[in-house]
Amino acid sequence: MTATPATAPVKVLLVDDEGLVRSGFRMLLDTEDGITVVGEATNGLEAVDEAIRCRPDVVLMDIRMPKVDGIAATARIASTRGLEGVRILVLTTYDTDENVFDALEAGASGFLLKDAGPSELLHAVRVVAAGEALLAPSVTRRLISQVTARRAADRDADARLAVLTERERQVLGLVGRGLSNAEIGAELHLSPATARTHVSHAMAKLGARDRAQLVVIAYETGLVLPGT
The missing domain is CATH 3.40.50.2300 (Response regulator)
Known part of the structure; x- marks a missing residue:
């Protein structure tokens, strides 16, 4: 063994x-x-x-x-x-x-x-x-308070998110809400591994170093709103 x-x-x-x-x-x-x-x-x-x-x-x-x-x-x-x-x-x-x-x-x-x-x-x-x-x-x-205040000045939100597929946008929104890969998979009927792949692709396309920066981007672009 x-x-x-x-x-x-x-x-x-x-x-x-x-x-x-x-x-x-x-x-x-x-x-x-x-x-x-x-x-x-x-x-x-x-x-x-x-x-x-x-x-x-x-x-x-x-x-x-x-x-x-x-x-x-x-x-x-x-x-x-x-x-x-x-x-x-x-x-x-x-x-x-x-x-x-x-x-x-x-x-x-x-x-x-x-x-x-x-x-x-x-x-x-x-x-x-x-x-x-x-x-x-x-x-x-x-x-959230700070990002919401700054988001008004971010007029390029659509352009920033344009590099993502629709599925990657969905995943980014769920990352912004604090969900783990397993929770994202359950929400979107994906395996945790597939969810992790979508998170990795979103990070690469958006130039995010890690999930924390994805959270920031999700709020900056208005993909996630305070209270959601």
Whole structure:
């Protein structure tokens, strides 16, 4: 009988200018099966260097840091060759942080409040590592508000969506509503694998780095409306 190969642990890079915060995260993550901390950084500049050095799966990124902040660091990591597979989970103390939209546009895959419980943080790391988008509910409300305000200035929505097939538009709308591949498949009577393929095609055609950016595009173009 052939043994099932062990799954590689999720590699995490911690980025925060407060040593106590990093220590707390490390203590939590390193004691969890399937997750390992591979590096730490105290500012955005160090974060980019560490990401290149240790090639993490997930970066836990603080926003407000000296030298280079978390948004700039996120943009640099997202645009660095060889780091395309790195997912960034942005942490903030404020559920009304004005930088939510900017962080997602820069390439963040998720947003979580620092006061989230241990189980929420562990879940967030695993969700983001798996390529899904993750937004705290209060942050989602803030995001929708900001995107709705900006959408009025986006007069090229139809042109942006013209590259998609009708099925891909449907899938994009469901991604924008927060559905997983399995849920999208059930909604459209597709297999999860087929749903995943449509999501991948939409990402490629729209130049989206991950599902979080697809969510932003769905709201920007009016494909998903607040409250739907």
